[in-house]
Amino acid sequence: MDVPFELVRIVIAILALAAFVGVNAVILVWVERKAAGFIQRRPGPYEVGPQGLLQTVADAAKLVGKQLFTPAGADPVLFWLAPLLAFLPIFVLLLPMPFGPTATGMEVNLGLLLILAFAGLNVLSLCLAGWGSNNKWSLLGAARAVSQAVAYEIPLLLSVLAIAFMSGGMDLSAIVREQGGWPWQWNLVLQPVAFIIYFVAAIAETNRAPFDLPEAESELTAGFHTEYSGMGFGLFFLAEYAEMIVVCGVAAALFLGGWRGPFGTDGWWWFLAKLYALLLSMIWFRWTYPRIRFDQLLVLNWKWLMPLAMINLLVTAFIMKL
Amino acid sequence: MSAPTSITEKITRLWSLIVGLKVTGKYFTKPQVTLHYPRKTLDDENLLTYRGHIELVGLPKKPGTPKCISCGMCQAVCPSNCITLTKRKPPKPTEAEKKAMEEAEARGEKVKKPSAPKDPASFNLDYTLCSLCGCCVENCPVESIRFSNDIYLAGTDPNAFRYDLLQRLKEQAAAKPGAQKAQAASGGETGEGEA
Amino acid sequence: MSVQREICDVNPFPEHVAGDFYSNYFEKGQAENTLIINMGPQHPSTHGVLRVLVEVDGEYILRAEPVLGYLHRMHEKIAELKTYYQYMPNMGRVDYLHAMAWNWAYAGAVERLAGIEVPERAEYLRVIASELNRISSHLLWWGAYLLDLGAFTPIMYAFDDRERILDILQRPSGSRLTYSYFRLGGVAADFDDIALAKIREFIPHLRGRLPMYKDLVTDNVILRGRVEEIGVLPLEMCRRYGATGPVVRGSGLAYDVRRAEPYSIYDRFEYEIPTDTECDAMARYSVRLAEIEQSLRIVEQAVAALPEGDFLSKGAPKPRWKPPKGESYFAVEGARGKIGIYLVSDGSNSPYRLKLRAPGFSNLSLFSEASKGTLLADAVSILGSLDLVIPEIDR
Ligand code: SF4
Ligand code: SF4
Numbered sequence A: 001m002d003v004p005f006e007l008v009r010i011v012i013a014i015l016a017l018a019a020f021v022g023v024n025a026v027i028l029v030w031v032e033r034k035a036a037g038f039i040q041r042r043p044g045p046y047e048v049g050p051q052g053l054l055q056t057v058a059d060a061a062k063l064v065g066k067q068l069f070t071p072a073g074a075d076p077v078l079f080w081l082a083p084l085l086a087f088l089p090i091f092v093l094l095l096p097m098p099f100g101p102t103a104t105g106m107e108v109n110l111g112l113l114l115i116l117a118f119a120g121l122n123v124l125s126l127c128l129a130g131w132g133s134n135n136k137w138s139l140l141g142a143a144r145a146v147s148q149a150v151a152y153e154i155p156l157l158l159s160v161l162a163i164a165f166m167s168g169g170m171d172l173s174a175i176v177r178e179q180g181g182w183p184w185q186w187n188l189v190l191q192p193v194a195f196i197i198y199f200v201a202a203i204a205e206t207n208r209a210p211f212d213l214p215e216a217e218s219e220l221t222a223g224f225h226t227e228y229s230g231m232g233f234g235l236f237f238l239a240e241y242a243e244m245i246v247v248c249g250v251a252a253a254l255f256l257g258g259w260r261g262p263f264g265t266d267g268w269w270w271f272l273a274k275l276y277a278l279l280l281s282m283i284w285f286r287w288t289y290p291r292i293r294f295d296q297l298l299v300l301n302w303k304w305l306m307p308l309a310m311i312n313l314l315v316t317a318f319i320m321k322l
Numbered sequence B: 001m002s003a004p005t006s007i008t009e010k011i012t013r014l015w016s017l018i019v020g021l022k023v024t025g026k027y028f029t030k031p032q033v034t035l036h037y038p039r040k041t042l043d044d045e046n047l048l049t050y051r052g053h054i055e056l057v058g059l060p061k062k063p064g065t066p067k068c069i070s071c072g073m074c075q076a077v078c079p080s081n082c083i084t085l086t087k088r089k090p091p092k093p094t095e096a097e098k099k100a101m102e103e104a105e106a107r108g109e110k111v112k113k114p115s116a117p118k119d120p121a122s123f124n125l126d127y128t129l130c131s132l133c134g135c136c137v138e139n140c141p142v143e144s145i146r147f148s149n150d151i152y153l154a155g156t157d158p159n160a161f162r163y164d165l166l167q168r169l170k171e172q173a174a175a176k177p178g179a180q181k182a183q184a185a186s187g188g189e190t191g192e193g194e195a
Numbered sequence C: 001m002s003v004q005r006e007i008c009d010v011n012p013f014p015e016h017v018a019g020d021f022y023s024n025y026f027e028k029g030q031a032e033n034t035l036i037i038n039m040g041p042q043h044p045s046t047h048g049v050l051r052v053l054v055e056v057d058g059e060y061i062l063r064a065e066p067v068l069g070y071l072h073r074m075h076e077k078i079a080e081l082k083t084y085y086q087y088m089p090n091m092g093r094v095d096y097l098h099a100m101a102w103n104w105a106y107a108g109a110v111e112r113l114a115g116i117e118v119p120e121r122a123e124y125l126r127v128i129a130s131e132l133n134r135i136s137s138h139l140l141w142w143g144a145y146l147l148d149l150g151a152f153t154p155i156m157y158a159f160d161d162r163e164r165i166l167d168i169l170q171r172p173s174g175s176r177l178t179y180s181y182f183r184l185g186g187v188a189a190d191f192d193d194i195a196l197a198k199i200r201e202f203i204p205h206l207r208g209r210l211p212m213y214k215d216l217v218t219d220n221v222i223l224r225g226r227v228e229e230i231g232v233l234p235l236e237m238c239r240r241y242g243a244t245g246p247v248v249r250g251s252g253l254a255y256d257v258r259r260a261e262p263y264s265i266y267d268r269f270e271y272e273i274p275t276d277t278e279c280d281a282m283a284r285y286s287v288r289l290a291e292i293e294q295s296l297r298i299v300e301q302a303v304a305a306l307p308e309g310d311f312l313s314k315g316a317p318k319p320r321w322k323p324p325k326g327e328s329y330f331a332v333e334g335a336r337g338k339i340g341i342y343l344v345s346d347g348s349n350s351p352y353r354l355k356l357r358a359p360g361f362s363n364l365s366l367f368s369e370a371s372k373g374t375l376l377a378d379a380v381s382i383l384g385s386l387d388l389v390i391p392e393i394d395r
Helices: A005-039 A055-065 A076-087 A089-094 A111-119 A121-132 A136-167 A172-178 A192-205 A230-255 A268-286 A294-321 B007-029 B073-077 B095-106 B135-139 B165-175 B177-186 C002-010 C021-027 C075-081 C088-094 C099-114 C120-148 C154-173 C193-218 C221-227 C235-241 C281-305 C359-365 C376-385 C390-394
Strands: B054-056 B083-086 B122-126 B145-147 B162-164 C035-039 C051-057 C060-067 C326-334 C337-345 C353-357
Touching: A005 A055, A005 A089, A005 A230, A005 A268, A005 B007, A055 A230, A076 A089, A076 A121, A076 A230, A089 A111, A089 A230, A111 A121, A111 A136, A111 A172, A111 A230, A121 A136, A121 A230, A136 A172, A136 A192, A136 A230, A136 A294, A136 C035, A172 A230, A192 A230, A192 A268, A192 A294, A230 A268, A268 B007, B007 C193, B007 C221, B054 B165, B073 B083, B073 B135, B122 B165, B135 B145, B162 B165, C021 C035, C021 C051, C021 C060, C051 C376, C060 C376, C075 C088, C075 C353, C088 C099, C088 C390, C099 C120, C099 C326, C099 C337, C120 C154, C120 C193, C120 C281, C120 C376, C154 C193, C193 C281, C221 C281, C221 C376, C235 C359, C281 C376, C337 C359, C359 C390
Parallel strands: none
Antiparallel strands: B054 B145, B083 B122, B122 B162, C035 C051, C051 C060, C326 C337, C337 C353
16 A cells, blocks of 8 residues: 555644644643743742643643533534534644745745634634523623634734745745844844734733733633533643644744854744743733733724734835835 | 823833832842741740730649639639639548547537548630630639630530630640650730739 | 513513613614624622623624613612611611721711711721721722733732731731721720831822733833723813712812812822823723822822821710701712712601711713713723722612
């Protein structure tokens, strides 16, 4: 039997990515809790494992052990479809991610498009979760999630497009290769506005504070995942962190030169370092700012980010044409 | 959000976000202010002023016996009815004594009946009801009650907080006779006496 | 199911099977295409067990109605069953964040009724304890309010400072939250030298921290967006509902019981009454932060001028003490507003009637009107800016 090489590669890549996502989510949750602890001048997780490193694993084990509870009046199919739908697309999102010069799950020349397209699925899952749980708070959360995600997709796309215009393609690996190893050779220098817009929109897309409105704890109890127990909640949780990795990974590749490093030290280590630097700043934002209000969120998007991204794109196109 | 009017105002507004990051960033690197209980605990200076549940104070000479004279004041004054104490019954005279007493009475002499020992037969505290108000401590005529500083209390059963204070006093006296004596000597009216 | 049917039988609104009296009553006014949501009694931002019924159109609030009573503990009735002496611990539990003020209100009412003299030193100790407690209450409010607005870190910083106050107040009073430190005719214990030294150390410490609060939170543009022009309470509205404390001062009226009906020795200290005419949540916010500074000033002066002497009057009431017949009213300025206690005595050893005026109750009654037409997130912000302590409201 003749198995196409490409298929084998994808299967291996998905397995590797599953491990990558699992390990990184665990580390990331720990990093977040530790960082939050240090910012608030307390130790953070401490008991399980050295410096509490295994705390997330213990929490995951606890979540797995919990009863999966379907609330009365909920639509069981939609209700349980939602967490799966939130989690599974993550692997596809990571496939075209250029971790290193050769370490890419699948080199597609439309990699960027693939990521952006599948990232949209997340909205559907939040929507189903909110609708399926037959809870008014969840419903409000879902409504927020949808309008927020749809709105912020646009500046996100526009800022990414500006980069695509410059490199003339949507292949992430190619975009990385075009940038140099030194910070002044990064796209960040050429496209600072696009970077800021991308990052703000990415925080909003992943529902992170200060844009965590769909799950605004003090307003909507827990928003769309109010009714989820056990691993149902766990999958949403995992998906949130995995998505953070994706958006920050894309940002690192597009703006920060991906795996390129100075003195020819190219390699996945640079990618990971840049990725975690971005993740840390996301965590930093979360533990510093209060939550924005919903109408302000949309105002920020439609009145500021959108026009700015638009202008930025036009200017880029104009300069590229010259 | 009121629309920012001028460019400078917009910039100061955005700058405020950076200032916030600076503050949290600064504290990120500062040492922690929490104590890692149970590996570390607070120093005594902070613990000894804490008023936990009440306990009995022993006699300076006999630390296992409370100073209490069973007057019942604490029981009556407690707003939450958490103290139950019973007095001792007078000891039953033996046959010979009884006889002697009867004879004496018949002779028309004044008889001194044996009085009950002053210390209580039982002294129970239901800490689940106590409001730690201090009424009992302040009103004990012989200063036989004081606040303990048992700060690390935890239990899964309400019965764990129904104390037999006499028992507790005996145990304390047995555990550290020297310390108990010192405490009894310095034990003032309220818990701060020990601080 | 059978239980539900039974409820239905006595239900004045038989068309609804589920829900209690309040929700059924509230539902009667429901407009078309709206959603009625139960906010609380278990909700992260109603701080305890306040329940608010809201009718929302999208996220806009059409009507809101607070439902009280989930923490009703019959403090007024208990007073009729306890002696004057025994009732004091209850006062620490009415408003657990500013317990000292309630202590004071009760002690003051009884002292006024019976004409008990309070020693000079005790008055100073009362002022110090009460003002420190006010600061700790404001600090907790500050942190909790920001938690409502989605910022997680400030409450930890506020607690860091608040802990120091609790350490100080623990020395004389023995407790950290529900103080029953006051006694009829004085206070329970003296501040020792360590406590006073700690206070002297604490005042500059907190003064040094306040700029950080400003940088991290007050100036933050996101916070400004959440509090400015939100929950505008015109003075006329505050008057109508009897709002007091920082709420009414945030609406521009410098009404403070410490000045308006001076009690104890407050006339000896120099301090300002911060006000703000903006009437919005930001105004209440800045009034409270300014009050922290003013309270620090008062504590500083009181510690400096602390006279020697007794902390409890020689003729302080005993447990079975009986006051003369009569009635009295005593008001103090609590962290949330005017705390008033009206006391009627029939000459026996327990009060004939005791009425507690809780400032939070009047302040909360504003909410229904103030939240109309706002967003759900704004309602949370308004609720927070009123600084509610539910046990005080329910009493
Ligand atoms: S502290 Fe108060 S409530 Fe506790 S036992 Fe003593 S009198 Fe009763
Ligand atoms: S402890 Fe004190 S108040 Fe209570 S019965 Fe004994 S002597 Fe009386």
